[in-house]
Amino acid sequence: MPLLNMVEAINLALRQEMCRDERVMLLGEDIGVNGGVFRVTEGLQAEFGVDRVVDTPLTETGIMGASIGLAMGGMIPIPEIQFEGFLGPAFDQLTNQAARCRSRTRGGQTCPITIRVPFGGGIHAPELHSESPEAIYAHTPGLKVVIPSHPYDAKGLLASAIRDPDPVLFFEPKRVYRSLKEKVPEESYTIPIGSAKVLAEGTDVTVITWGAMVFQCLEAIDQLPERMSVELIDLRTISPVDVETIAESVKKTGRAIVVHEAHKTGGFGAEISALIQEHCFLSLEAPVQRVTGFDTAVPYYKLEMQYLPDATRIVASIMDCMAY
Amino acid sequence: MPLLNMVEAINLALRQEMCRDERVMLLGEDIGVNGGVFRVTEGLQAEFGVDRVVDTPLTETGIMGASIGLAMGGMIPIPEIQFEGFLGPAFDQLTNQAARCRSRTRGGQTCPITIRVPFGGGIHAPELHSESPEAIYAHTPGLKVVIPSHPYDAKGLLASAIRDPDPVLFFEPKRVYRSLKEKVPEESYTIPIGSAKVLAEGTDVTVITWGAMVFQCLEAIDQLPERMSVELIDLRTISPVDVETIAESVKKTGRAIVVHEAHKTGGFGAEISALIQEHCFLSLEAPVQRVTGFDTAVPYYKLEMQYLPDATRIVASIMDCMAY
Amino acid sequence: MPIKTVYQAQIESIQILDEDGKLDAELAQNTLSVDDVVGLYELMFISREFDEASFKLQRSGRMGTFPQNRGQEAVSLGAAQALRRGIDYIVPYYREHPAMFLHGLPMHQVLSYWMGDERANAIPPKLSMSPMSVSIGAQTLHAVGIAWAFKLRKVDRAVLCFFGDGATSTGDFHAAMNFATVFHVPCVFCCVNNQWAISVPRSKQTAATTLAQKALAYNMPTVQVDGNDVFGVYKAHRDALDRALKGGGPSFIEAITYRLGDHTTADDARRYRDAEGYAAAQARDPLIRTRIYLESVGRWDESKQATLDARAKVIVHEVSEAALNAEPPATDDLFRYTFAEMPEMLLKQMQTHRTDSIGQDPEQIGLKAAPHSAESSEVHHAAT
Amino acid sequence: MPIKTVYQAQIESIQILDEDGKLDAELAQNTLSVDDVVGLYELMFISREFDEASFKLQRSGRMGTFPQNRGQEAVSLGAAQALRRGIDYIVPYYREHPAMFLHGLPMHQVLSYWMGDERANAIPPKLSMSPMSVSIGAQTLHAVGIAWAFKLRKVDRAVLCFFGDGATSTGDFHAAMNFATVFHVPCVFCCVNNQWAISVPRSKQTAATTLAQKALAYNMPTVQVDGNDVFGVYKAHRDALDRALKGGGPSFIEAITYRLGDHTTADDARRYRDAEGYAAAQARDPLIRTRIYLESVGRWDESKQATLDARAKVIVHEVSEAALNAEPPATDDLFRYTFAEMPEMLLKQMQTHRTDSIGQDPEQIGLKAAPHSAESSEVHHAAT
């Protein structure tokens, strides 16, 4: 089995889905000859031609709106938004049009698009290149929101997203793009959307996270005293969220910490916290804690590491929560 | 003291602030001759002229982006977005530009704009005219989000918003626009942004809400058995949220229910629920309950009343929560 | 160099049937037959009757907001007539019901739509159109995407997209025009310039002399047409469709007309409309002009009109009854179309009609869970 | 009618200093003095040196991504030269540092910016400009708003907005052009057509023959200019500024140039750039042309060049040192500029550098609260 990083795993999934179904096509800024600014679509235009891997003019509302139309016309488009900070101009088409297509037409018209978006911080990028807007889209009925943390998951989840009959927002944590390789099967496989993964089993406290923060959590767990037993859950999908896996774990541990890069207030951590007490109220031994980005704009990169949750903050929170 | 409805109260606040500071100006679709589709700006163009009450072309990103520039150039603009469903095209300028203006320029440039937006359901309007997107904007650092439920509050909060040196998103619950009148002082006054109001004192359970849902909650309280003592909190501002008032109440009652029109998942109720257990964990006798719109698109109006929380659902939730 | 001309353009305006009902026979060649015009006139008239009836339904509290097409019938129908039904695709906005009628949409669906019944958006499978768009400009990009798909799939179909003068100011319109030309897709843009975007007059919407010149920014073929002239509208669209189907790419048509009604039933145009402009526009009513033409060629008279009057009333009455008497939608419809497969949490919301966790799981307080069935949520609905 | 012409337009292209450094003396009248050109040439050269040094800083890991202006200096400086410093307002995007330098921005701020230091966005109070914009197109609306404010406040100032060829595709650009003309504001739109938007060539960005014709959609005066000709660029902007200040409203200028560098240091243009086009563009380098002109009028020679070489190196070295040696920003800066007054919850985040509720309120677990002071969060920072 080859060792692939996330960029390679996604590239492979795209290639396989394009081979599998000729209605699948890619469109976005710089994804053709240039292979995308992160090289995720490298080689695909050469292989599938300019009609199926399309460099578009610079307008995210155009990319999103045209993708909806392409889907209405029988294609399976995979638009790329170059950075999450540029989802802004596509917000209206994504939330008010793509996400409502099935509902508005009472099922007559569907919108099987997968929107690929590099997201999150930690790569010393300029302004608007390091944001985590996932909560906004998890609050959008009709839209699924998938966030893989590992190459293996990325490949299987992307295949599922592309085959999904409804719109899927697929956030790719750019900090992880090339930071690790793992064994990824050559052949095509799918991982169901909406199922979390328990990355470490434990009995004292549950840590729930997604995206690049998985690795900060793993680092934190390494730094904890040996006697502490942490269960780590990688949500992988935040909408629909796998509340069963979360609840089962917290019922066992009685303590929970959510970790995410996005701002605290109104972040998806709030939803997890609310769900936990709705489902595990009598098991909770301490309030659910949120270790998150601050309620400030994501700063320019000299202060980025002060903004992003890191192992130190996660460790401190786990220790405090255990002491409660 | 005159009896005013919310439309009249807002109109009066606008007039007074325009008299008070000549930099204040209004811009939006149909706000001039036509006085706005809800007549909120009625008479203002006649009084202050076409330079200060401006009918714009049909583009929300244009209205929002130009307002930011007007503020940079020394004006105090009050853009109107005709319905919350059309905030979509303004989303990028609002969240990535207006809300970051102070931070991006390290305080060198500020953005003292107040964005007025009629919002929420219950008036049998067409698609995209009945949404409640407040959670999205409460998750935007640098932006304040104010939602009055009563004419008196609307007038005082709007004056504060206009004088605030930072951008304020001012949601006006259209269901309440003309549904009640109350005594509103003729003279100018302000109500501080960020302070909730206890509308009814009680000891058994705390109900937290905002906007038009205040009236569904009041109706629900009326329907409860006499012996039950409910504390009702109208947040009035959801960002920054008045966590002290909430916590104080829940520490007393031990039970809390959040009611809002927006979809449950990722709604601002999740934040309130998370905050309550963070601040009142040891006082809680039951899980915080959320009575909200469903995780579906806001339906066309024949099903609207099934979507919106009503007194029946609120009563049921209060009774169940008390039985816990 | 040093100064040279790098670009030149000019825009033409066409009129074939003039204000007095006189036809330019030469230009009219290969456009509409007299039979076509009789059919179109009849539908114009029925649509007008439909608008009147809708107005009354709204005023009597039996319908929500409604946007009349009144005065714009020749644009809607002349344009739609240029398309092949069930083949070419119509992407309409909220005011273009006549075009949808011509292509076979059951008229009561439009009433049901404005009565707040989302089922009205389920377009019968054989028709080739999308539901009416509410968000101004958004649909122009969908039209381009559909046309692009047709091109990629090598099917011989084109798309007609309707939008108003106000829509030309949106970012989506700009993106749509750009994508259409860059990807050279078979899409016809019909800009219904009815002089108003609610209360904002065309002159305040843009400083451009014509809306047709918007297309110059994209090197898109563009023309202006008298929108009250059903021949001119037809010809402009027929030419554009032909070009599109021959691989000639998109076209833009500015159809100049006038909104004779209020913006919607929630609006009162007397607040902002100048009386003179309005009177002049009434005199240019496309129904008058088309009827004069038909009379002049001996194909229309008082008795035909009387028959049509009566027929229109019957049709519209039946349509209103159909909409008014429709079964109310099931509460479960609220949930059913969110995803192809309902996620667990949404299913629970549908089954319990509750969002509070105890309400969804009454066992938490020692009560038996509600039976999970479609009936239960109906019952719940009745109870609320 | 029946067919009449309703609109006509043509667009001109200007060149005053040609590829060989030859000046059109007539057109050059009332434009730049030879002294002006010496000053501009020197700054062009220093900017070029700045770009080189920045590239090296990035490659050696001491700076993040950086977008060179290389090849576009005549646009940036010719345009900015037409403005009155501290009076007329510049709204730049990320590639226009030469214009900002000309108007007095300390050069090290641009390096600090790309080193991820947000303090670099604090524009010195006497300068009249906004920070560089990252989101493509967004700044065009701000420029219009500022110009509109100047008009409303009746102050005699105009605005110059820079943006690229790619930006013309955005919805914000469309809205900005429309607002500018509808409200007739004193704003000059300088479209830096450097032939590329990252890897997307101008020909794929729009089907339009020229970018200048985008302005026709709004009835905005428009012109094309050779962007490597500092005289032409200056004249086009001077004319537009004069018009703006006389109440003549906005103007559009397409300045045709070529991005001689990669898009940014994160890009590798060899992946998509055709070698021939690139070679041809190198031959049209504005620095070469400007220098030939200055030599031809006896104002430049090898020794002057050698002096400038040395001076540029010193300046750029000093600037780099200033940026590299800046104190790191305080952690509290993260919080300080969110609102004029910090809400309670944000203050707690700053004071504790924590978001978890127990961490913010250690008394919950019987620990004493952390001391609330600026030092504490510094300490925290050091610990993380």
Ligand SMILES: Cc1ncc(C[n+]2csc(CCOP(=O)(O)OP(=O)(O)O)c2C)c(N)n1
């Ligand atoms: C994006 C958006 N903004 C605002 C509105 C509110 N609105 C509904 S119709 C309308 C005017 C539309 O004018 P035009 O495009 O000329 O179409 P017409 O109604 O004249 O047919 C406005 C502003 C909307 N529906 N969508």
Ligand SMILES: Cc1ncc(C[n+]2csc(CCOP(=O)(O)OP(=O)(O)O)c2C)c(N)n1
């Ligand atoms: C709204 C938005 N979308 C995408 C990007 C990513 N991006 C950065 S620069 C660029 C190309 C810009 O091209 P152009 O406007 O021609 O300016 P140039 O870089 O050539 O000077 C893109 C797509 C962005 N910054 N903003």
Ligand SMILES: [Mg+2]
């Ligand atoms: Mg109109």
Ligand SMILES: [Mg+2]
């Ligand atoms: Mg460019």
